[in-house]
Amino acid sequence: MTYLSDVGALARKDLLLELRAKETLPAMLVFVVATLTIFHFALPHGTSHVAALGLLWVALLFTALLGLTRAFVAEREQGLFDALVLAPSDRSAIWLGKSLAVLAFLVAAEVVALPAFAIFFSGVDGRTVVAVALADVGISTVGTLLGAMAVAGRARELLLPLLFLPLAVPIVVGGVGASAGAGGRYLLFLAFYDAVFGLLSWAAFDYVVAET
Amino acid sequence: MIRARSLAKRYGERRVFAGVDVDLDRGGLLLVTGPNGSGKTTLLRVLAGLAAPSGGELQLPLRETIGFLGHEPLVYRELTPLENLTLFGRLYRVPERGERIGMLLERFGLWEVRHDRVSTFSRGMQQRLGLCRVLLHEPSLLLLDEPSNALDADGLDLLQGVLEDRSRAVAVATHEPQRFESLATGRLAFA
Numbered sequence: 001m002t003y004l005s006d007v008g009a010l011a012r013k014d015l016l017l018e019l020r021a022k023e024t025l026p027a028m029l030v031f032v033v034a035t036l037t038i039f040h041f042a043l044p045h046g047t048s049h050v051a052a053l054g055l056l057w058v059a060l061l062f063t064a065l066l067g068l069t070r071a072f073v074a075e076r077e078q079g080l081f082d083a084l085v086l087a088p089s090d091r092s093a094i095w096l097g098k099s100l101a102v103l104a105f106l107v108a109a110e111v112v113a114l115p116a117f118a119i120f121f122s123g124v125d126g127r128t129v130v131a132v133a134l135a136d137v138g139i140s141t142v143g144t145l146l147g148a149m150a151v152a153g154r155a156r157e158l159l160l161p162l163l164f165l166p167l168a169v170p171i172v173v174g175g176v177g178a179s180a181g182a183g184g185r186y187l188l189f190l191a192f193y194d195a196v197f198g199l200l201s202w203a204a205f206d207y208v209v210a211e212t
Numbered sequence: 213m214i215r216a217r218s219l220a221k222r223y224g225e226r227r228v229f230a231g232v233d234v235d236l237d238r239g240g241l242l243l244v245t246g247p248n249g250s251g252k253t254t255l256l257r258v259l260a261g262l263a264a265p266s267g268g269e270l271q272l273p274l275r276e277t278i279g280f281l282g283h284e285p286l287v288y289r290e291l292t293p294l295e296n297l298t299l300f301g302r303l304y305r306v307p308e309r310g311e312r313i314g315m316l317l318e319r320f321g322l323w324e325v326r327h328d329r330v331s332t333f334s335r336g337m338q339q340r341l342g343l344c345r346v347l348l349h350e351p352s353l354l355l356l357d358e359p360s361n362a363l364d365a366d367g368l369d370l371l372q373g374v375l376e377d378r379s380r381a382v383a384v385a386t387h388e389p390q391r392f393e394s395l396a397t398g399r400l401a402f403a
Contacts, residue, residue: 002305009302013288013295020290020329074288082262083286083345087303088276210264 006089010097015104017074024070028109032063033116040120052121053128053179057172060113060132061139061165067105068143069160071098072151081151085209095144095205103140110136124179127187131178134190135171138197142167145201148208167197213237213273213353213381214259220267221254228254229402230267238352239378241395244385246402252385253283255400256355259383276304279351281359285342289331293322293341296330297348304349316344320370335362343374354382360391 018024039055075081084094110132114124143164150160170193177186216234220227229251236242244252257263260280261272272278280286287296294313301309317323320340330338339362346354359371368391375382375395384392389399 006303009299013291013299016295017288017290074290078286078289079282079284080286080288082257082260082280082282083300084303085262086260086275086278086280087300088274088305089303 003090003093006093007096007100010094011100011104014098014101018101018105023073024067025105025108027070028063028067028105029112031066032059032109032113035059035062036113036116036120049122050176050180052117053124054176056113056117056121056124056128057135057175057179059117060110060135060175061168061172063109063113064102064106064136064139064143065161065164067102067109068139068147068164069157071102071144071147076151076156081209091206091209092202094209095141095148095202098147099140099144099201102144103136106136106140107133127181127183128179130187131175131190134187134194135175137194138171138190139168141194141198141201145205145208148205152208213240214383215271216259216265216268217270218268219255219258219265219270221251221258221263222266232268232400234259234383234400236353236381236383236398238381240381240397241375241392242381242383242398242400243389243392243396244383244400244402245387245389247387250402252387252402253357255402256280256282256357256383256385260355273353276349277352279346279349279354281342281346281354281356283357283361285338285345287330287338287341287345289338290329292327292329293317293344294326296341297344300345301348306349312348313344316347320344321366336364336367339363340367340370343371347374352380354380356382357385358387359384360386360388 036059039059043052085091117124146160146163150156150163153159174186174190174193178190214234214236216232219232220230222228232255234242244255246252254263258265260278261275297313298309301313306312317326320343322337322340322344330341360368363371375392386392
């Protein structure tokens with residue numbers, strides 16, 4: 001229970017910071033709508049629904065990346081990792097709290113992105129919505145771990161995309177597969193990705209924040 | 213509390229310090245002095261367990277007994293003092309959190325602004341809040357990096373009071389050693 005209350009307090013803190021600073025979510029919303037608008041005009045008429053769905057996933061992935069680059073800004077700029085990792089609470093609570101906050105931002109961006117996609121292209125079915133939800137879990141857990149790793153590096157703005165995009169390939173494969181109608185096995189694949197990479201991220205976080 | 217023998221730290225090829233011995237017990241105040249870039253901050257980070265030494269032997273207390281104040285006050289600027297201390301109080305398992313937070317905010321002159329965002333504070337007020345955060349869980353080891361930064365006369369008096377409390381061990385890194393000279397029980401000078 002203590003662990004969960006630590007996670008809750010850390011996630012609440014991030015949501016509160018965003019509510020006050022309003023830096024990440026508005027940028028994500030503008031970015032995803034602008035990207036879908038560009039895709040709308042860039043794609044020729046008569047483009048298949050599957051191709052449009054592929055672009056939806058590209059837009060969601062890069063929107064998530066934008067959010068992830070901002071995830072540890074407060075900790076980085078104010079050196080707060082030091083105060084957090086010295087606390088006797090389990091260090092993985094920092095990762096889980098941050099992952100939950102990132103997940104909330106992603107969901108909020110998608111609440112706008114999916115209807116926007118429906119306006120510009122065509123509606124999304126329930127399978128796509130489930131796939132997006134499963135992808136969000138993977139993106140937030142893996143992305144948060146990589147965001148913490150990138151914070152320690154000098155070229156952090158470069159490092160995060162370089163680390164994150166290769167690991168996000170399975171998410172795109174699963175997401176597009178599920179959206180395109182191949183259905184259950186791709187959703188299972190996404191759930192499997194979430195479980196494996198979520199567990200690995202949870203276990204690895206302690207090593208990531210420990211300076212050598 | 214802290215025992216270090218032949219402690220060394222290097223980043224790649226660059227040697228930050230080497231051959232450092234530290235003995236610090238409850239009631240002691242170690243003054244770490246030296247010019248900018250001489251390794252004072254790195255030493256405090258090693259003593260806090262935030263950075264691993266590259267060589268030597270080091271015995272540290274449990275991390276929950278350490279209070280660490282870096283160059284920055286290590287508080288969230290978009291939160292209020294009350295929100296910051298409540299968050300850290302929870303993470304540091306502070307019993308009777310509300311009372312302890314109230315007492316510290318009163319002591320450091322921040323009670324009246326407890327609901328204001330830290331981003332609206334002067335650097336000196338932020339430093340006072342940093343000291344509140346450091347003292348919140350009643351650490352037995354205080355590691356303070358340039359703690360007098362930006363503090364006014366009242367703030368310096370409050371800091372003096374913290375350092376005079378001999379119930380804990382304290383290491384202070386500073387480039388103004390004269391300010392703490394009379395309280396020091398040990399000195400470590402970096403060139």
